[in-house]
Amino acid sequence: xxxxxxFALEWIEGxxxxxxxxxxxxxxxxxxxxxxxxxxxxxxDELERHGFKLERGVADMPTAFIASxxxxxxxxxxxxxxxxxxxxxxKRVPYPEPxxxxxxxHGCGHNIHGTSGASAAIAVKKxxxxxxxxxxxxxxxxxxxxxxxxxxxxxRDGLFNDVDAVISHHPSTMNAVTLVSSLxxxxxxxxFYGKASHAGASPEHGRSALDAVELMNIxxxxxxxxxxxxxxxHYIIEKGGDQPNIVPAYARSWYYVRAPERxxxxxxxxxxxxxxxxxxxxxxxxxxxxxVEGCYxxxxxxxxxxxxxxxxxxxxxxxxxxxxxxxxxxIAKTIPREMKIAQLKKSKRPGWERLIxxxxxxxxxxxxxxxxxxxxxxxxxxxxxxxxxxxxxxAAWILGTPAHSWQAVAQSGTSLGHKSAVFAAKVMAATIIDxxxxxxxxxxxxxxxxxxxxxxxYKPPIPPDHKPPLxxxxxx
Ligand SMILES: [Zn+2]
Numbered sequence: 001x002x003x004x005x006x007f008a009l010e011w012i013e014g015x016x017x018x019x020x021x022x023x024x025x026x027x028x029x030x031x032x033x034x035x036x037x038x039x040x041x042x043x044x045d046e047l048e049r050h051g052f053k054l055e056r057g058v059a060d061m062p063t064a065f066i067a068s069x070x071x072x073x074x075x076x077x078x079x080x081x082x083x084x085x086x087x088x089x090x091k092r093v094p095y096p097e098p099x100x101x102x103x104x105x106h107g108c109g110h111n112i113h114g115t116s117g118a119s120a121a122i123a124v125k126k127x128x129x130x131x132x133x134x135x136x137x138x139x140x141x142x143x144x145x146x147x148x149x150x151x152x153x154x155x156r157d158g159l160f161n162d163v164d165a166v167i168s169h170h171p172s173t174m175n176a177v178t179l180v181s182s183l184x185x186x187x188x189x190x191x192f193y194g195k196a197s198h199a200g201a202s203p204e205h206g207r208s209a210l211d212a213v214e215l216m217n218i219x220x221x222x223x224x225x226x227x228x229x230x231x232x233x234h235y236i237i238e239k240g241g242d243q244p245n246i247v248p249a250y251a252r253s254w255y256y257v258r259a260p261e262r263x264x265x266x267x268x269x270x271x272x273x274x275x276x277x278x279x280x281x282x283x284x285x286x287x288x289x290x291x292v293e294g295c296y297x298x299x300x301x302x303x304x305x306x307x308x309x310x311x312x313x314x315x316x317x318x319x320x321x322x323x324x325x326x327x328x329x330x331i332a333k334t335i336p337r338e339m340k341i342a343q344l345k346k347s348k349r350p351g352w353e354r355l356i357x358x359x360x361x362x363x364x365x366x367x368x369x370x371x372x373x374x375x376x377x378x379x380x381x382x383x384x385x386x387x388x389x390x391x392x393x394x395a396a397w398i399l400g401t402p403a404h405s406w407q408a409v410a411q412s413g414t415s416l417g418h419k420s421a422v423f424a425a426k427v428m429a430a431t432i433i434d435x436x437x438x439x440x441x442x443x444x445x446x447x448x449x450x451x452x453x454x455x456x457x458y459k460p461p462i463p464p465d466h467k468p469p470l471x472x473x474x475x476x
Contacts, residue, residue, distance in 0.1 A: 001437045008127040008429040009315065012119060012422060019119045019425060020418045022046065026111035027413040030084040030104045033144030034470055036063045039082035039111075040141050043118045047139055050122045059153040061468050065141040066159065067118075069125045074442055075136040076432050077166035079383065079391075080117035081110040081145045090409035094330030105409040108146065109171030109396050112412055112421040116169045116394075119421075120428035127433060135436045138163065142379075144468070149293045149379035153468050155386060156460040165304065165435050165445055166389040168380055169424040171396030171412060172403070174361045175317055176349065177308045179300040180369035183232065183258035184265045185377035186461070187292040190216065190276050194285040196249035206247025210240050212283040213251040219275035220255075227268050230373055232258040254292075260373050262296055262461065292469070294461030297373070298381040299452050303445040304390040304431070305367040311430040312364040317395070318419035320360065327414060328359050328398045331407050340400030348372060360416070361395040385458040388445040392427070396420035 012019070026039045040063040047067035048054045055066045063082075088105030089098040099105070121139040128135065140159070144150035154160065192213055197206030220233060227233070235255040241248030257272060259265035273289065280287035320328070337356075344352040350368055355361065383389045397411045411417055435442050 001433065004127045004131045004133065004437070005430050005433050007130060008123040008433060009426050011123045011126050012425050012429060015119070016422055019115060019422055023111050023115040023418055023421050024413060026082050026114060027106050030089065030106055031082070032086060032104050032473055033083040033147040033150070034061060034063060034468060035473055036082045036143055039114065040065060040143065043080060043082065043114050043141055047118055047121065050125065052121070052125070052139065058159060059157045059468070061143050061150060061153060061470070063141070063143040064150060064154060067121065067139040067141070068136060070128060070134070070136040072134055072136060074164040074436060075138060075162050076435050077138045077140055077160065077163040077387070078117045078121050078428065078432065079140045079142050079151070079166060079168040079380070080114035081142050082114035083110055083144050083146050085146055085404055088404070088406065088409050090406040092410055092413045094327055094410065095334065096406045105406070106412045107404040107408045109408060109412040109417060110145065112171040112396055112417050112424070113169065114141070116421045116424035116428060119425040120432065123425065123429040124432045128436070133436060137432065145379055148468055148472070149295045150468065151379035152293065152295050152382045152460065152462055155382045156462060160383055160386040163387045164442055165387055166383055167304070167428055167431055168389070168391035169428055170391050170393050171417065171420055172393035173395055173397050173399050173401050174347070174349070175312055175364050175394050177305040177367045177390060177392040178369040179302060179305060179367050181260065181300060181373045182298040182381050183230070183260060183373060183375055183377045184262045184295060184297045184381070184461070185256055185258045186265060186269050186294045188255050188257070189238070189290040189292055190253045190255065191288040191290060192251050192280060192285045193288070194247065194249050194283065197247045199245045199247050203247060207284050208247050209251035209285050210248040212279045212285045212287070213237055213240065213253045215282055216253065216276050216279035219278060220272055223271060223275065228259065228264060230260045230375070231264065231268055232256070232375060233268070233272070258375070258377055260297055291463055291466060295377055295379045296381040296385055296458070296461060298378060299384040299389070299449065300370070301388040301390050301445055301448055302367060302370070303441065303448050304388055307434055307441065308390060308392045308427060308431050309364055309367060311427050311434070315423065315426050315430065317362045317364065318423050320419070321415070324415050325359065328416065331398055331401070331411060332359060334407060335400040339402070343400055343402070355399055358399055360398050382461070385453070388449040394420040394424045394427070
């Protein structure tokens with residue numbers, strides 16, 4: 001096994017230039033969720049060129065794909081994302097300056113996400129071939145993590161039914177694997193239909209859809225007192241009428257409802273549906289509920305987390321050049337110290353105080369955060385209900401960098417990002433080889449997974465007829 005790992009790691013090291021090139025191309029494409037045509041094609045073509053069997057356009061998403069190689073059990077999944085964020089265009093400079101104003105940018109480093117995974121898949125395939133290792137590797141090209149939870153559609157279509165374990169990597173400020181869970185979420189739009197009328201001359205003939213939106217919000221804000229501590233409810237009013245002298249015939253709000261467990265979420269969500277119905281009754285308007293997306297809470301896995309940490313330590317964190325450090329120092333000047341401290345504290349990483357005066361994370365801590373929940377949501381969670389799944393992070397950004405910021409975009413497209421991508425690819429390759437060759441380890445991970453699920457069944461959080469909103473960006 002040691003030889004096999006060495007071979008895979010050397011392959012990655014030897015193909016570093018190509019890995020960086022792909023990372024940079026996707027960074028430059030900076031395509032939004034569900035329309036990542038060039039980015040997904042680049043990764044899919046690369047895998048195909050290396051002998052993977054491609055299924056393109058899976059789960060009704062043209063930019064979703066599966067690239068598989070090998071045969072039989074075990075089946076190890078690798079996930080890669082490649083969607084960018086709107087409005088975050090940024091040059092590769094340590095001060096805010098858009099490449100193209102108003103255009104998308106890789107503020108979550110998904111250019112690295114897709115590249116590290118695909119590179120690991122290729123390296124493992126090369127090693128399996130050379131050493132005649134049995135098993136299957138499946139790279140999942142996962143679109144639209146940021147807006148539409150693309151993986152939930154892939155899970156609903158049964159694309160993860162045969163995997164034994166899934167590994168994923170996300171760039172961040174730390175080389176870490178946590179045992180922290182995430183919140184289950186429902187994203188829902190409430191459309192209210194009333195009747196237009198002259199608001200001055202004949203208000204008695206009007207029925208205000210905006211009143212319904214407002215009364216619903218008031219109802220929900222009273223509900224807040226009676227929800228569990230870790231739940232979250234947030235909303236915006238997307239449409240509230242045209243001008244004050246017309247009673248709004250149409251108004252629309254958009255809600256996110258989140259909670260640590262799916263059942264807890266359903267309970268709050270059903271209450272909110274009743275409030276919406278009540279608001280429609282009170283205002284004599286009509287209500288239409290549009291489900292946008294939903295996902296589960298994340299199931300951590302200590303067995304795989306510890307394995308990843310072991311591999312990270314063996315491989316060793318990246319070394320930085322003088323130039324890297326100069327760039328990092330310039331970026332650091334734009335991140336307030338208080339913000340950095342607050343972010344480190346919030347991570348709850350044991351010994352986080354030691355990192356306050358550090359520029360880049362060069363340590364690999366033990367997995368932490370068992371029993372904790374972060375108050376965001378991710379579609380990786382839905383995959384984690386199918387098989388033991390771990391998404392680890394590597395330091396692509398200096399400590400204190402907020403995700404979804406211009407600083408994250410800039411660093412994701414430069415040497416700091418590149419080094420984290422290569423490091424992550426090696427860690428993934430080594431971990432997958434461990435899982436392919438060590439039956440007991442995989443059995444232990446699966447046993448832990450079963451124990452954590454505690455007999456709970458996964459029911460897709462989206463309605464059966466719900467399709468990915470492929471025309472979302474056109475319609476905006
Ligand atoms: Zn992300």
